[in-house]
Amino acid sequence: MPRYRMTIEYDGTPFVGWQRQDNSPSVQGALEDAIEKLSAERVTVTGAGRTDAGVHALGQAAHFDLEKSFEPGKIRDALNHYLRPAPVVVLEAALADSEFHARFSARGRHYLYRILNRRSPPALDAGKVWHVSPALDAQAMHKGAQALVGHHDFTTFRAAECQAQSPVKTLDRLEVSRRGEEIHIEASARSFLHHQIRSFTGTLKLVGEGKWTPADVAKALAAKDRAACGPVAPPDGLYLVKVDY
Amino acid sequence: MPRYRMTIEYDGTPFVGWQRQDNSPSVQGALEDAIEKLSAERVTVTGAGRTDAGVHALGQAAHFDLEKSFEPGKIRDALNHYLRPAPVVVLEAALADSEFHARFSARGRHYLYRILNRRSPPALDAGKVWHVSPALDAQAMHKGAQALVGHHDFTTFRAAECQAQSPVKTLDRLEVSRRGEEIHIEASARSFLHHQIRSFTGTLKLVGEGKWTPADVAKALAAKDRAACGPVAPPDGLYLVKVDY
Numbered sequence: 001m002p003r004y005r006m007t008i009e010y011d012g013t014p015f016v017g018w019q020r021q022d023n024s025p026s027v028q029g030a031l032e033d034a035i036e037k038l039s040a041e042r043v044t045v046t047g048a049g050r051t052d053a054g055v056h057a058l059g060q061a062a063h064f065d066l067e068k069s070f071e072p073g074k075i076r077d078a079l080n081h082y083l084r085p086a087p088v089v090v091l092e093a094a095l096a097d098s099e100f101h102a103r104f105s106a107r108g109r110h111y112l113y114r115i116l117n118r119r120s121p122p123a124l125d126a127g128k129v130w131h132v133s134p135a136l137d138a139q140a141m142h143k144g145a146q147a148l149v150g151h152h153d154f155t156t157f158r159a160a161e162c163q164a165q166s167p168v169k170t171l172d173r174l175e176v177s178r179r180g181e182e183i184h185i186e187a188s189a190r191s192f193l194h195h196q197i198r199s200f201t202g203t204l205k206l207v208g209e210g211k212w213t214p215a216d217v218a219k220a221l222a223a224k225d226r227a228a229c230g231p232v233a234p235p236d237g238l239y240l241v242k243v244d245y
Numbered sequence: 246m247p248r249y250r251m252t253i254e255y256d257g258t259p260f261v262g263w264q265r266q267d268n269s270p271s272v273q274g275a276l277e278d279a280i281e282k283l284s285a286e287r288v289t290v291t292g293a294g295r296t297d298a299g300v301h302a303l304g305q306a307a308h309f310d311l312e313k314s315f316e317p318g319k320i321r322d323a324l325n326h327y328l329r330p331a332p333v334v335v336l337e338a339a340l341a342d343s344e345f346h347a348r349f350s351a352r353g354r355h356y357l358y359r360i361l362n363r364r365s366p367p368a369l370d371a372g373k374v375w376h377v378s379p380a381l382d383a384q385a386m387h388k389g390a391q392a393l394v395g396h397h398d399f400t401t402f403r404a405a406e407c408q409a410q411s412p413v414k415t416l417d418r419l420e421v422s423r424r425g426e427e428i429h430i431e432a433s434a435r436s437f438l439h440h441q442i443r444s445f446t447g448t449l450k451l452v453g454e455g456k457w458t459p460a461d462v463a464k465a466l467a468a469k470d471r472a473a474c475g476p477v478a479p480p481d482g483l484y485l486v487k488v489d490y
Contacts, residue, residue: 077364123334
């Protein structure tokens with residue numbers, strides 16, 4: 001029974017998120033429906049990251065098993081045909097060995113958060129960025145972010161509904177930089193807690209506005225208290241960029 | 246009677262184009278409706294370029310006259326409020342002198358055409374790029390493009406419905422470059438003929454695929470015959486980037 005792995009791009013706007021839900025459009029459901037149209041088999045697609053409603057992916061990873069065997073290039077092209085007009089595309093498909101698991105084999109996850117930092121709201125990137133009007137100090141945000149890098153108890157930056165067994169994680173990288181009218185926040189870790197990057201972003205925005213000092217971020221982390229977190233940023237600006245195996 | 250000039254960003258996808266049409270959504274109509282909500286005056290907004298259906302703008306320029314006087318920052322913010330949810334935003338508004346004319350005072354227009362050159366269609370940029378699957382040779386396209394730069398009779402690259410008095414124009418710049426999975430075509434001139442950049446793009450794509458040599462572009466130009474043009478590229482990838490005054 002061959003196992004296939006895929007790299008997937010999607011616009012999260014019209015979806016309730018990655019995870020299948022009855023009577024609501026999900027990325028997982030769109031992929032499973034397309035696979036059924038191709039193969040007449042109903043399978044479960046397992047993703048590396050269960051992105052929330054409105055969160056996008058440039059390089060989500062996933063796997064599934066089929067009874068029938070297909071050439072991987074044919075899987076990619078046929079799924080892209082059956083996925084239309086849903087904004088989900090398969091960038092790559094490949095045969096994987098039976099040990100490969102999109103979620104549990106992942107060694108690193110890379111996310112990008114895009115803030116559009118200008119007076120006027122986005123026209124071309126509506127739903128694809130978080131619009132923040134006051135001028136943000138990206139250098140101060142970056143300085144604050146460095147307090148979060150490393151092995152920590154991230155209780156402050158964890159959603160109440162998070163299902164992870166432990167709030168202790170290792171954050172490998174959290175870089176904040178200005179790119180013209182945008183502020184980019186790049187985060188890398190083996191795995192993340194629920195709403196962790198959006199909680200980081202909402203907190204770092206307070207630093208960018210000058211409402212918090214960079215040192216306040218370290219204090220919020222040390223508090224290990226959800227109430228110490230800044231307001232959680234909206235999903236619009238968040239992208240799952242790449243998963244390492 | 247004060248004259249105002251604006252810089253405007255829009256997603257052309259839901260519009261029949263810049264130009265107002267009865268009972269169809271246009272960018273010009275959306276702006277005129279928003280101005281009426283702000284001022285209770287019905288005005289005509291004049292744009293620098295009358296972009297076609299599906300063509301986008303990062304920096305369209307326009308002007309209009311009002312009886313009432315408003316602070317320009319207030320015009321920008323109020324129009325952005327009344328424009329919602331149409332994907333049109335005012336980036337800047339300023340007072341202009343009465344001689345200023347968005348169309349006739351323009352000294353240069355800059356456009357970008359984005360081709361997504363990969364096997365899989367776009368998910369995040371659907372409607373914002375032209376998807377071309379076969380690998381394109383950007384260097385050959387750039388070489389072919391150089392035959393078009395300068396003062397020429399562009400009859401070959403002009404739509405039948407073009408209303409310009411003469412097909413003779415000066416093309417200042419036509420640069421083709423690869424940016425990862427994308428090919429960018431950047432075009433600058435004082436003014437363009439109808440469908441000129443989309444005609445260039447469709448023709449240069451033939452060079453990128455190896456169906457035409459760069460020298461064939463010069464031959465097509467010299468033919469001064471619409472039939473010598475490649476297929477016109479779709480509007481999706483075209484952006485009015487900036488207008489010089």
